[in-house]
Amino acid sequence: AQSVTQPDIHITVSEGASLELRCNYSYGATPYLFWYVQSPGQGLQLLLKYFSGDTLVQGIKGFEAEFKRSQSSFNLRKPSVDWSDAAEYFCAVGTYGGATNKLIFGTGTLLAVQP
């Protein structure tokens, strides 16, 4: 069965420091992978996605992610974190079920940014 694991429930980084959020997936075929960000009390916003091609994908707000098939990973990175990046981050794998595409989410990583 398809699944997504985000091993880090909570991460704290200093403003200006680099960030890496981990994501591992389990999927039988070529995965469709997504990272979403959720600010408190808000819906989810797409940061980036991987469907095929270049394994390093660029997203909004200076984020990037690298797909590593051998490790079944899709880790999110940012070279320098800003206070506004404090939020919850969800990794998801796209799958097909019922009539159309569906997302299976990881449990999320809550990012805190300290001055």
Added chain:
Amino acid sequence: DAMVIQNPRYQVTQFGKPVTLSCSQTLNHNVMYWYQQKSSQAPKLLFHYYDKDFNNEADTPDNFQSRRPNTSFCFLDIRSPGLGDAAMYLCATSRDRAMNEQYFGPGTRLTVT
């Protein structure tokens, strides 16, 4: 701007009193989804519509129903809310049945008293 709109943003209902949450979209997308997200948890898919075709998740309780009267609108009906139904309810859309990103609304926070 094209978007997904949810109303109301906050809803308080009483135990057992039916409640309806609303979602509308200006993206003209064919697929609409409803997710339930409890505190500090991942969103959990309840059901989705591809056009008028309704698809229920196997573990979605019968207490949850949905209607999609037209392309733009989709409703979530909770027939007899229990305390365990208190959550954020997220509506999302997707252009079509092919694999692509989902666009989320801001959510409705449901409180059950």
